[in-house]
């Protein structure tokens with residue numbers, strides 16, 4: 631697998647090797663051994679799968695607060711999406727910075743997010759599917775969201791028009807009104 635570090639410490643683009651043949655391809659989409667060899671020591675306990683019917687559907691920016699914080703490994707099983715990570719760890723050299731990576735069924739890329747990173751994405755094609763591994767179980771009482779268009783972050787979602795968002799995401803607070811519960815650990 632190929633590992634590309636990003637400007638956010640601990641956030642990486644992972645591209646598994648695809649073994650192509652006349653039938654198609656084979657890929658290991660998650661290997662604990664290979665991830666550990668690259669310095670990612672993470673123990674996933676839950677897999678999530680969502681499908682968004684319309685292109686321009688935006689989910690985020692989401693987190694689970696400690697002690698239920700989640701590292702995630704996301705990939706796109708069908709269609710294409712722009713995956714966004716925002717560093718929300720107090721004391722991080724990249725605090726408040728964001729990156730966006732195109733994940734698609736075609737490019738096979740994955741995005742690894744450590745704890746303390748806000749996660750969101752916008753779909754680029756109808757019926758786009760995302761699957762992601764999480765290092766902590768769902769804990770509704772710790773589930774949180776920050777407004778996707780928070781001016782403190784200034785994320786360029788490259789939208790054509792207003793996105794499709796959930797009622798919860800439309801009403802999410804700004805980061806200025808929600809102190810981060812995360813601390814950066816180098």
Ligand SMILES: Cc1cn([C@H]2C[C@H](O)[C@@H](COP(=O)(O)OP(=O)(O)O[C@H]3O[C@@H](C)C(=O)[C@@H](O)[C@H]3O)O2)c(=O)[nH]c1=O
Nearest residue numbers: 678680689690691692693749750751767768769796798
């Ligand atoms: C996240 C989650 C939701 N649910 C339920 C709660 C709710 O009834 C329904 C839909 O939840 P949501 O609207 O929060 O789904 P969604 O907006 O897709 O939330 C997800 O967004 C992306 C960006 C993430 O990073 C995820 O961690 C998660 O927060 O599913 C679970 O049962 N388990 C879970 O782990």
